[in-house]
Amino acid sequence: MRVIISILLIGAAIGAAVFGMLGLQGSQMRKPPFELFPDMDRQAKLRPQEPFHFFTNGISSQLPPAGTVARSQPIETVSGEVYRFEDSPVNTGRIAGTTNYVETNPLVVNAALLERGRDRFDIYCAPCHGRLGDGNGITKKIGVMPAVANLHDQRIVEMTDGEIFNTVTHGKGLMGAVGPLLPTEDRWAVIAYVRALQLSWLGTTNDLTAGQSAALK
Ligand code: HEC
Numbered sequence: 001m002r003v004i005i006s007i008l009l010i011g012a013a014i015g016a017a018v019f020g021m022l023g024l025q026g027s028q029m030r031k032p033p034f035e036l037f038p039d040m041d042r043q044a045k046l047r048p049q050e051p052f053h054f055f056t057n058g059i060s061s062q063l064p065p066a067g068t069v070a071r072s073q074p075i076e077t078v079s080g081e082v083y084r085f086e087d088s089p090v091n092t093g094r095i096a097g098t099t100n101y102v103e104t105n106p107l108v109v110n111a112a113l114l115e116r117g118r119d120r121f122d123i124y125c126a127p128c129h130g131r132l133g134d135g136n137g138i139t140k141k142i143g144v145m146p147a148v149a150n151l152h153d154q155r156i157v158e159m160t161d162g163e164i165f166n167t168v169t170h171g172k173g174l175m176g177a178v179g180p181l182l183p184t185e186d187r188w189a190v191i192a193y194v195r196a197l198q199l200s201w202l203g204t205t206n207d208l209t210a211g212q213s214a215a216l217k
Helices: 002-022 111-124 154-158 161-170 184-202 210-216
Strands: 075-077 080-082
Touching: 111 184, 154 184, 161 184
Parallel strands: none
Antiparallel strands: 075 080
């Protein structure tokens, strides 16, 4: 008798264990399962364009308050307005759909851009490259950045604007990325200013107009 009872008990235990593990697997329930840990399954939120009594217009979606400044304004380039998500030279430094760098600055280069470029260059580049761009910044003097590129090197003078944009944005070798610190327009402004610095070293008296060289003498 005892043997039969223990066999039955063991059988029931095995049956319960198997049912516990596999149980109602695959069957469909009408009620949601019991939640021991709800985690963040359900959160208080409003769905867009749904009726909602709290606001005076009676729906969940609200217009931004008057005077709100858009976080993403298009960038004004030589070929029109470009948004920041677009595959366009101003965002990538590359010709759209290719990996080739653009030759020239996609922004309109004028005195205001150069002035902005000088301002940003002196803050973000001069500590290493020096205010003249010759690679003799303070970091070299105090010995924390021994070999900084001289921006007047023939190689860098001949480099496309797009490649310099890529270097500034993502960094290269020992130079860290400046992209996270400088907005896109400022990076192009800095590049325009680097070109002006380079030109200031490359210029000869032949570049002067007749009037200018007459004034020199
Ligand atoms: C923290 C120091 C540091 C700062 C800041 C810095 N650079 Fe550099 N940069 C370097 C060093 C070091 C190199 C040489 C990298 C190498 O070849 O390993 C370099 C290289 C370059 C090159 C040449 C890249 C090449 O292809 O050889 C360019 C162009 C350049 N920097 C532009 C800039 C501009 C523009 C800024 C400012 C927006 C800037 N850098 C800010 C340290 C710096």
